[in-house]
Amino acid sequence: MEDVYSLSLKQVYDMLRRSVQNLCDKYGVEYCINFFVEEPQVLEFGDFASNVAMVAAKHFKLPPLKLAEEIVANMPLNNSYFAKCEIKKPGFINFFFNNEWYVEALQNILSSGTSFGRTNFGKGEKVLLEFVSANPTGPMHIGNARGGAIGDSLAECFKFAGFNVEKEFYVNDAGNQIEKFKKSLAIRYEQIYKKTPNFVMPQDCYQGEDIIKHAKDFAKIYGEKYVNSSKQEMEQAILDYALPINIKNLESDLLKYKVEYDNWFFESNLYKDKKIYEVIDILTEKGYTFEKDGALWFGYSKCGGAKDEVLIRDNKIPTYFASDIAYHYNKFKVRGFSRAINIWGADHHGHVDRLKAALSVLGVERASLYVVLMQMVRIVKRGEAVKLSKRLGNSVTLNSLLDLIPIDVARFFFNMREPNSHFDFDLDLACEQSDNNPVYYVQYAYARICGILKKLAGFNFSLSANFSLLNSFEELDLIKHIAKFPFEIIEAVKSYNPSKIVRFCLDGAAKFHKFYGVCRIKGEAADLVSARLGLCEAVRITLKNAFNILKIEAREEV
Secondary structure (H helix, E strand, O other): OOOHHHHHHHHHHHHHHHHHHHHHHHHOOOOOOOOOEEOOOOHHHOOEEEOHHHHHHHHHOOOHHHHHHHHHHOOOOOOOOEEEEEEEOOOEEEEEEOHHHHHHHHHHHHHHHHHOOOOOOOOOOEEEEEOOOOOOOOOOEHHHHHHHHHHHHHHHHHHHOOOEEEEEEEEOOOOHHHHHHHHHHHHHHHHHHOOOOOOOOOOOOOOOHHHHHHHHHHHHHHOOOOOOOOHHHHHHHHHHHHHHHHHHHHHHHHHHOOOOOOEEEEHHHHHHOOHHHHHHHHHHHOOOEEEEOOEEEEOHHHHOOOOOEEEEOOOOOEOHHHHHHHHHHHHHHHOOOOEEEEEEEHHHHHHHHHHHHHHHHOOOOHHHEEEEEEOOEEEEEOOEEOOOOOOOOOOOEHHHHHOOOOHHHHHHHHOOOOOOOOEEEEHHHHHOOOOOOHHHHHHHHHHHHHHHHHHOOOOOOOOOOOHHHOOOHHHHHHHHHHHOHHHHHHHHHHHOOOHHHHHHHHHHHHHHHHHHHHOOOOOOOHHHHHHHHHHHHHHHHHHHHHHHHHOOOOOOOO
């Protein structure tokens, strides 16, 4: 079922196009007009406004106001969702909903229930959303925490919008970082038995306490067994011990954070199955590779890039770029996803175009891959940046954050800003259990509704309630807001931006509190009580479904 808000927006476009087409026929001109319809920022200007008369004025050689009058005169509103149109300088056409729109909007929400917000916009398109994909060489840091909240909520938006979505974690268990990881582990293991005074860990190694712990735990199991082994054997043995533990810890930490993946894809499988080399062979066949200085290069410059990129180093080891091409080739050409979405840190900006270029050579449309570039997070306490993890020096871990604040707060806060904006995580505000905390503010609105419905459970608020009695500004404004929920989900999908759902919740809570402060329920006439309770239930349904997208708890009491 298409939502009433989207249907009414479509109706405005259709009415305007028909009216303009009639005028084109009247004046003998060709129809070639692009215009917009949007919500006016000023409430008195109606529910929708269009600039069609201003953009078409030169086309018709008429003043915008005169053309607007002709457009409106050619546009009967009978059998529409609108009570009237008004023309405002310099030529805007403003539309106002009729009372039936509000009644139908409420009935639609109440009849849809837990399905409200779900549409068939995506038509089952097969989408893969990859996010977090932290190196399994240590705990997840705060950037991964933001990516987890954004990625998981965005996946829920896509599901609500009718896409066939899978969530994936790409495990970087091969390449330079793993080489560095096992070298670090081996050095710490050797240090247990070959103690060196004033030992300083090499700068190109991992410095964290987690490396020391892995080495000590490995030594408890195997003792000195690998001390006199070859370097290669020692490093491989301790890597085989520590890496699965780290991966399992990543999975358990993410589950605690309410993030569960459909797939865990291991980079090492691309090496084992020689898929990297198969993809490089295709690039070579198409004439996009060449040898230079003992290495194999991708001819990125042939695709418009600034410089060519190495695929296989002079030591015959493939680069991360090469494995990333093979991984994404697998997404599209092997597993058949029509769209892949990656959530990466902003420092990966330069990697996006060259990856798309390589994929286009392999027959994948550039637009099929969309990368959300996520900016940095800074933890702030009393206005100052803080570090929460003594164990890792400069790293703020997900677990250290969740030791201080609830999971709901973390997920909500990380989705409060667009992914491409820098974000200061206010730790003082996050720890505060009051209306000042945005999470508690929206949860309190939900709990207040549940309390109202419980106290007045004897009243009937079925679909047959007389919702036309709801005609105050606060009531109509609230109905209009919650009716937009499916539309807002689609907008979040189009912009790859789940912060729209957080904003929707905050605005909805504010509008509900305003309604509750002005419109009495208890003590009014029975039919008005039933209508207002129906509105309360519609708000409850909508907030609950929005909470499900964000995976925050819908508390009936706070």
